[in-house]
Amino acid sequence: MRKAKNSKSRTIFVTGGAGFIGSHLIDNLLKKSDNIVSIDNLNEFYNPNIKKLNQVNHYEYDHYEFYKGDILDEGLVKSIFKKHDIEIVIHLAAMAGVRPSISNPSIYTEVNIIGTRILLDAMVESNVERLIFASSSSVYGNNKKIPFYEDDSVDRPISPYAATKKMGELLCHTYHHIYELNISLLRFFTVYGPRQRPEMAIHQFVRNALNGEPIIVFGDGSTARDYTYIDDIIDGIIQSIEFDDRYMIYNLGNSEPIKLSNLILIIAEATGTDPIFEYQEIPQGDVLQTYADINRAKNNLGYDPKTGIRDGISKFVKWYISMKNTHEDVY
Ligand SMILES: NC(=O)c1ccc[n+]([C@@H]2O[C@H](COP(=O)([O-])OP(=O)(O)OC[C@H]3O[C@@H](n4cnc5c(N)ncnc54)[C@H](O)[C@@H]3O)[C@@H](O)[C@H]2O)c1
Numbered sequence: 001m002r003k004a005k006n007s008k009s010r011t012i013f014v015t016g017g018a019g020f021i022g023s024h025l026i027d028n029l030l031k032k033s034d035n036i037v038s039i040d041n042l043n044e045f046y047n048p049n050i051k052k053l054n055q056v057n058h059y060e061y062d063h064y065e066f067y068k069g070d071i072l073d074e075g076l077v078k079s080i081f082k083k084h085d086i087e088i089v090i091h092l093a094a095m096a097g098v099r100p101s102i103s104n105p106s107i108y109t110e111v112n113i114i115g116t117r118i119l120l121d122a123m124v125e126s127n128v129e130r131l132i133f134a135s136s137s138s139v140y141g142n143n144k145k146i147p148f149y150e151d152d153s154v155d156r157p158i159s160p161y162a163a164t165k166k167m168g169e170l171l172c173h174t175y176h177h178i179y180e181l182n183i184s185l186l187r188f189f190t191v192y193g194p195r196q197r198p199e200m201a202i203h204q205f206v207r208n209a210l211n212g213e214p215i216i217v218f219g220d221g222s223t224a225r226d227y228t229y230i231d232d233i234i235d236g237i238i239q240s241i242e243f244d245d246r247y248m249i250y251n252l253g254n255s256e257p258i259k260l261s262n263l264i265l266i267i268a269e270a271t272g273t274d275p276i277f278e279y280q281e282i283p284q285g286d287v288l289q290t291y292a293d294i295n296r297a298k299n300n301l302g303y304d305p306k307t308g309i310r311d312g313i314s315k316f317v318k319w320y321i322s323m324k325n326t327h328e329d330v331y
Contacts, residue, residue, distance in 0.1 A: 009063065011035040012241075013086045015071055015119065016093030018042055020195045021134070021188070023054035024234050025090065030061045037084050039067040039077070040093065045100070046198050049330045054195050071115040074122070081126035088241060090132045091119055094164075097199060098138060098285045101161035112164035113171070120175045129182045132240055133172050137189040137226065137253065137290045138162035147293040150187070150249040159285030169249070176247040184240045189253030189292045193230030193312060194319035198331075202227070202313065205264065206320050209271045214278040221261030223282065224289040226253040229307035229315075239301040253292025254305045266310055270317045 012029060016022040017038030026036050038058070042048040058064045065084075069076045071093050080086075094112045095101065101108040116133070123131065139154040139162050157163040172183045192202045205215050236252040258266075268275050282288075297303035307315075323331045 009033045009035055010087045011037060011085050012088045012090060013080065013084065014038045014090045014092065016040055016091075017058075017066070018051035018055050019092060019096075020054070020197050021191060021230065021233060022092045023051075023058070023195060024230050025092070025237055026058050026064070028234050028238065030058060030064055033063070035063045035084075036061075037065050037067070037080060037086065039069055039071060039080065041070040042068055045095065045097075047330055050195075050198065053327060053330065071118060072110060074118045077118055077122045078125060081122045081128065086126070086128050088130045088132070089119065089123060089128060090237065090241070091116065092134045094134065095161070096197065098159045098161045099283055101159050101164070102285050105160035108160050108164050112161075113167045116168045116171050120171060120181070123181060124175065124179045129180070131172065131181055131183045132237060133168060133183060133185045135169050135185045135187045135249070136162065136165045137187050137251070137292065138287065139166045139169070139187065140287070140290065142287050146289065147255060147291040148251065149293040150251055150296055158287060161285070173247060182245060183247050184243070184245045185249045186237060186240060187249065187251050187292075188233055189226040189228045189251065189290050191228050191230055191233050193316055196230070196316065201225075202263070202267070202316060203320070205267050205275075206271060206317055209267055209273040209275045210321070210324075212273075212276075214276045215264060217260060217264070217277050217279050218286060219260070219282040220279070221264070222259060223286070224257040224259045224291070225263075226255065226257045226290045226292050227263070227309055227312070228252060228254045228305060229312040232305035232307055236297060236301065236303045239303055243301050245300075248296075248300070250297040250301065250303070251292040251294050252297055252303065253290070253294055255292050255294045256309070257289055257291045258309050263309070266313050267317075270310075270313045
């Protein structure tokens with residue numbers, strides 16, 4: 001039986017709701033009794049059956065409505081705004097990932113830039129003011145000054161993906177200025193945890209370690225990432241919904257960069273394996289390090305990441321093994 005909602009609830013429109021971050025966010029919001037309208041085109045960037053599995057719990061709720069569709073379909077997006085009394089938009093749909101954006105920049109610019117413009121226009125047409133936009137730590141490029149602070153210059157992206165996220169931020173600012181939209185921009189720092197995209201490093205490393213396959217190490221292991229556990233990111237997104245910004249950028253990270261060599265040791269320990277390494281050059285587009293200054297999010301939103309890397313990796317490994325046992329066809 002589908003679960004019923006409270007009578008007094010808001011309608012939140014989540015784009016990219018079948019993806020890694022979007023599906024966790026919806027799980028969480030549905031429990032809070034918000035009406036959720038979601039769109040996702042279930043594209044083949046990675047196995048769409050993974051995305052369908054991500055959504056299974058969502059259908060338990062009667063205050064959930066899903067559109068399998070493309071944010072580039074302007075007619076569809078506008079019709080969703082006309083049909084539902086949307087108060088808040090959380091825009092997560094995007095072509096994600098740095099390396100594939102180099103081989104296929106066209107789809108990245110279409111979805112991440114034009115898709116964002118379509119959404120903003122639909123909001124304006126339907127008088128919807130509140131937007132949370134998923135940006136990325138990649139906009140900081142190879143900035144030397146660490147930790148990365150929201151007001152640092154982000155004029156030197158080094159991948160098409162990063163450039164499209166920066167362009168999304170600029171469009172948001174423009175629509176905020178002209179139409180007074182109320183927008184929070186969240187720069188996520190390498191998110192990991194259950195349902196993480198299969199091409200992302202932690203997911204790949206754990207899979208390869210457990211399958212006895214080599215782990216590809218780009219560079220000498222000294223690059224570093226500020227890995228952020230999914231539950232902390234979801235808390236940050238929800239805190240930002242409740243905080244009334246006019247236009248504000250927030251870093252959502254863990255503020256504790258981990259070197260690649262160290263990450264691999266932690267994964268080896270968590271999987272009980274003795275991994276084989278294959279060293280390759282650092283690919284174009286990959287930044288050398290990320291490190292978030294999270295003081296603004298702490299002070300304004302009450303953001304307070306709680307999951308350290310060892311704990312987070314061990315939770316990921318447990319989840320991965322259970323999925324592999326139950327859904328070997330997809331994992
Ligand atoms: N995961 C991270 O570490 C990370 C870091 C920084 C920023 N982000 C951003 O957070 C958001 C979510 O990332 P994720 O890791 O959950 O990725 P994801 O690929 O799992 O989720 C994105 C979802 O958007 C959907 N989508 C893509 N193009 C679409 C289109 N044209 N129309 C409708 N749906 C479409 C995909 O099918 C997918 O389900 C993205 O905007 C990403 O750029 C993620």
